[in-house]
Amino acid sequence: MSEQDFIVEMRGITRRFPGITACDGVSIQIRKGEIYAILGENGAGKSTLMSMLFGMIEPDEGEIYIRGKRERIDSPRRATQLSIGMVHQHFCLVSNYTVAENIILGMEPKKKWGFFPMVDIAGANAEVAALSERYGLKVNPEDVIEDLSVATQQRVEILKMLYREAEILIFDEPTAVLTPQEILAFLNIVRGLRDQGKTVILITHKLEEIKQVADRCAILRRGKLITVMDVSSSSTSDMARMMVGREVSFTTPKAPHDFGPAVLRLENLTVGNAVGCNAVNSVSFEVRAGEVLGIAGVSGNGQNELADSIMGLRKSQSGKIFLNGRDITGLSVRERVEAGIAYIPEDRHNVGLVLDFTLRDNLMLRQYYQAKFTHRHFMDEAAFEKYGEELIRRYDIRSNQGGATIVRSMSGGNQQKAIIARELDLKTPLVVFMQPTRGLDAGAVSNIHRRIIEERDRGAAVLLISLDLDEIMDCSDTVAVIFGGRISRIAPAASLTVDEIGLYMMGVRGGEVA
Amino acid sequence: MKFLRSLFFGDRFRMLRASFWALLFSLAAGALILFLMGKNPVSAYANLLQGAGLLPKLKYAGRQNQLTDFLSFLDAMTPMVFASLSVATALRAGFFNIAVPGQMLAAGFCAHIVMAALGDALPSPLAKILVLVIGIAVGAALSACMGWLKYRFNVNEVVTSIMLNSIVMYLVTFYINTFYVNPITRQSRPISDAARLTLSGVRWNGLKADFALAFPLAILAAFLLRTFLERTTYGFEIRALGLSRGAARYSGISLGQTTLLTMAISGALGGLAGVAYFCGCFASIQPGTMPGMGFDAIAVALLGGGQPLGCVFASFLITIISEGSVYMSSRLSVEPEIASLITSVILIFSACSASFGGRRGGHD
Numbered sequence: 001m002s003e004q005d006f007i008v009e010m011r012g013i014t015r016r017f018p019g020i021t022a023c024d025g026v027s028i029q030i031r032k033g034e035i036y037a038i039l040g041e042n043g044a045g046k047s048t049l050m051s052m053l054f055g056m057i058e059p060d061e062g063e064i065y066i067r068g069k070r071e072r073i074d075s076p077r078r079a080t081q082l083s084i085g086m087v088h089q090h091f092c093l094v095s096n097y098t099v100a101e102n103i104i105l106g107m108e109p110k111k112k113w114g115f116f117p118m119v120d121i122a123g124a125n126a127e128v129a130a131l132s133e134r135y136g137l138k139v140n141p142e143d144v145i146e147d148l149s150v151a152t153q154q155r156v157e158i159l160k161m162l163y164r165e166a167e168i169l170i171f172d173e174p175t176a177v178l179t180p181q182e183i184l185a186f187l188n189i190v191r192g193l194r195d196q197g198k199t200v201i202l203i204t205h206k207l208e209e210i211k212q213v214a215d216r217c218a219i220l221r222r223g224k225l226i227t228v229m230d231v232s233s234s235s236t237s238d239m240a241r242m243m244v245g246r247e248v249s250f251t252t253p254k255a256p257h258d259f260g261p262a263v264l265r266l267e268n269l270t271v272g273n274a275v276g277c278n279a280v281n282s283v284s285f286e287v288r289a290g291e292v293l294g295i296a297g298v299s300g301n302g303q304n305e306l307a308d309s310i311m312g313l314r315k316s317q318s319g320k321i322f323l324n325g326r327d328i329t330g331l332s333v334r335e336r337v338e339a340g341i342a343y344i345p346e347d348r349h350n351v352g353l354v355l356d357f358t359l360r361d362n363l364m365l366r367q368y369y370q371a372k373f374t375h376r377h378f379m380d381e382a383a384f385e386k387y388g389e390e391l392i393r394r395y396d397i398r399s400n401q402g403g404a405t406i407v408r409s410m411s412g413g414n415q416q417k418a419i420i421a422r423e424l425d426l427k428t429p430l431v432v433f434m435q436p437t438r439g440l441d442a443g444a445v446s447n448i449h450r451r452i453i454e455e456r457d458r459g460a461a462v463l464l465i466s467l468d469l470d471e472i473m474d475c476s477d478t479v480a481v482i483f484g485g486r487i488s489r490i491a492p493a494a495s496l497t498v499d500e501i502g503l504y505m506m507g508v509r510g511g512e513v514a
Numbered sequence: 515m516k517f518l519r520s521l522f523f524g525d526r527f528r529m530l531r532a533s534f535w536a537l538l539f540s541l542a543a544g545a546l547i548l549f550l551m552g553k554n555p556v557s558a559y560a561n562l563l564q565g566a567g568l569l570p571k572l573k574y575a576g577r578q579n580q581l582t583d584f585l586s587f588l589d590a591m592t593p594m595v596f597a598s599l600s601v602a603t604a605l606r607a608g609f610f611n612i613a614v615p616g617q618m619l620a621a622g623f624c625a626h627i628v629m630a631a632l633g634d635a636l637p638s639p640l641a642k643i644l645v646l647v648i649g650i651a652v653g654a655a656l657s658a659c660m661g662w663l664k665y666r667f668n669v670n671e672v673v674t675s676i677m678l679n680s681i682v683m684y685l686v687t688f689y690i691n692t693f694y695v696n697p698i699t700r701q702s703r704p705i706s707d708a709a710r711l712t713l714s715g716v717r718w719n720g721l722k723a724d725f726a727l728a729f730p731l732a733i734l735a736a737f738l739l740r741t742f743l744e745r746t747t748y749g750f751e752i753r754a755l756g757l758s759r760g761a762a763r764y765s766g767i768s769l770g771q772t773t774l775l776t777m778a779i780s781g782a783l784g785g786l787a788g789v790a791y792f793c794g795c796f797a798s799i800q801p802g803t804m805p806g807m808g809f810d811a812i813a814v815a816l817l818g819g820g821q822p823l824g825c826v827f828a829s830f831l832i833t834i835i836s837e838g839s840v841y842m843s844s845r846l847s848v849e850p851e852i853a854s855l856i857t858s859v860i861l862i863f864s865a866c867s868a869s870f871g872g873r874r875g876g877h878d
Contacts, residue, residue, distance in 0.1 A: 332766065333765075337766055350758060351758075351760040352764065353758075354758045357754070365761070365764075368750055374747050377747050379745055379746065
């Protein structure tokens with residue numbers, strides 16, 4: 001095969017950050033018109049590698065060739081000129097603009113109104129409609145972004161790249177927030193893009209999806225390229241082993257056992273959201289000791305509000321919350337923690353951690369004021385350090401300077417480990433997990449799932465709220481589906497299928513409220 | 515070697531480095547301006563140091579020498595240390611306290627009228643202590659009100675600060691002009707020497723010097739504040755709130771209490787700055803003006819990286835400029851405003867460096 005056949009070639013790419021080498025001499029070659037997956041644990045360097053291809057950061061060493069020509073990609077603007085496009089994990093859309101306005105933003109079609117240049121919105125609408133027709137991406141150009149589902153917003157992001165005539169399309173964790181049905185649709189879109197001659201690069205840790213659509217797959221581990229596999233001739237367990245460097249089991253083993261008495265009980269709980277609507281509408285359920293209750297649902301159906309009101313971060317409008325029979329509806333956050341709730345929040349960066357504190361201080365956030373660690377309001381630094389080191393060791397939290405590391409510089413997986421260490425070490429009767437594995441890799445995910453089961457086996461009641469249906473099915477004893485702020489179905493996990501839950505999640509079914 | 519490396523590249527000294535560059539750039543900018551005005555920047559800066567008593571002048575007036583200049587310099591620096599600590603405390607909790615001028619004026623004014631009402635009833639040490647207590651109480655009360663408004667009604671503290679400054683200034687001006695004016699100087703009647711925090715014009719060894727009694731207190735306050743912020747649970751909560759409101763709430767920290775506490779401490783320091791200024795450096799209040807030092811304190815706190823000891827150091831530098839400017843302008847016949855100009859440039863650079871120096875690179 002000659003040089004020209006590779007549309008993208010990265011040679012010996014190295015990129016260092018303080019204390020860590022994110023990419024270490026990585027070389028990959030991507031053919032025109034293939035779907036190329038990049039697989040790796042969190043902190044393996046896959047996002048860093050693609051950020052360099054898209055010009056968001058520059059490599060310290062190494063060369064990038066696009067269509068056989070050496071290029072210096074120093075900005076996303078340059079990448080766009082080279083017809084490279086990228087859809088980020090968090091979408092970059094202006095929420096109160098229409099679909100077409102978002103797509104043309106930055107390269108608006110202009111027309112003249114007398115002397116004044118103005119944006120040709122009608123032309124843009126027509127162009128976007130034609131584009132969405134051609135690639136089979138159904139969107140209405142005049143819809144406003146904030147009214148659209150996540151899956152539709154993703155289609156807008158794809159159209160944005162296509163409008164800029166991108167030939168090389170990079171997707172960063174594209175299916176993290178989609179329902180099973182939406183994932184199938186997305187994978188079809190990706191196949192369609194390939195059939196139209198586009199080159200697609202998928203950054204993901206979902207092996208099933210790679211198996212379904214990708215042609216080849218590069219596996220990164222700790223910044224190094226381990227291997228490039230031909231997907232059709234290798235199994236998912238092979239890929240997983242290469243990625244993690246050891247065997248990974250996909251199902252978390254859990255022994256069946258009987259549940260204890262109800263630990264958490266909600267009675268007709270109604271919670272408002274920021275704009276005053278009822279995000280959670282008269283929800284009642286209970287979680288028993290030794291039970292994992294998984295709450296499945298599409299993003300934005302009241303999950304955040306439900307978890308926040310259980311933790312006391314958000315006031316409920318009516319209804320009651322009981323913990324071990326005690327009414328905790330009026331208690332403050334700290335009183336609830338002391339009453340026995342641990343909470344792993346969804347937003348690691350703005351809620352779960354003080355990013356500019358040291359790891360040690362973050363591990364102390366729940367307990368710093370207690371007599372063990374503080375004497376007459378003076379913090380006992382030796383006790384902080386001892387406890388911090390113990391948690392770091394027991395939960396295997398990796399960082400470059402131990403307890404003194406500023407948390408912001410740690411990888412996502414290790415940040416999450418820090419939160420989990422801090423919360424689970426409280427040994428509370430109720431543990432609430434909100435999206436605990438979001439954006440984490442397979443190795444970290446199986447570790448966290450094991451922790452969830454350990455909590456259950458210890459006799460804690462576990463409330464697991466997740467958008468990842470596999471995770472819900474894997475860990476839960478009981479599954480509840482939330483749609484439009486109501487629980488539309490609640491049943492033992494064994495009696496439900498993924499497709500059935502998917503239908504409840506999208507509100508197709510759900511007349512019979514359990 | 516390792517220390518040197520951390521000094522130049524490490525995370526620990528990042529704020530210090532940012533301040534250093536801010537200072538260097540500002541002095542360079544000031545030098546450029548002086549140069550364009552046809553003056554010699556080197557001798558201008560040397561004059562600043564001479565004026566502040568850090569270098570010997572060519573000749574001195576009677577009863578004065580380098581030491582008396584330096585003592586006056588410390589006297590001027592004292593309220594600046596308090597004022598910048600006030601701003602820095604609020605900054606650590608993520609608040610922008612620009613009400614320091616108002617707090618200073620209110621505290622100084624209240625101390626004035628209380629001491630006037632008491633007359634000579636109190637012995638001197640007790641009177642001085644009472645002045646300090648009034649400063650703390652008035653500043654803390656005013657600032658806590660702002661904290662309460664912020665927490666309870668989510669009123670931006672910058673807005674309340676600006677309003678407070680005006681309200682205090684006009685009330686004080688009205689009162690002084692109506693009831694309390696010295697008809698000759700058109701200022702408020704001076705505070706008694708017994709209550710004044712600066713021993714002014716003391717004859718000593720054939721010299722005539724000013725002793726700022728509050729200066730040791732200002733240094734002590736900086737050390738206490740550092741211990742408070744770094745070692746106590748209150749400080750931990752204040753820092754957590756300043757760095758991440760969401761995480762502070764999540765960890766069960768009471769936002770209301772922490773906001774009130776921070777603002778009260780910040781206000782108390784602002785009040786101390788007020789009494790050190792109006793009942794120390796000066797003996798009376800000029801109606802119709804706000805102490806500009808309260809605004810300069812923002813620059814000083816930023817230059818000091820929001821750290822208490824950094825504030826002391828930054829106050830030292832800024833006071834050199836403000837104290838030395840008189841001597842510089844008389845020697846070189848440049849306008850004394852050039853000193854304010856350099857101070858302003860430092861404000862801009864230190865504000866910029868606070869934002870680019872305060873960010874850390876993340877990965878993946």
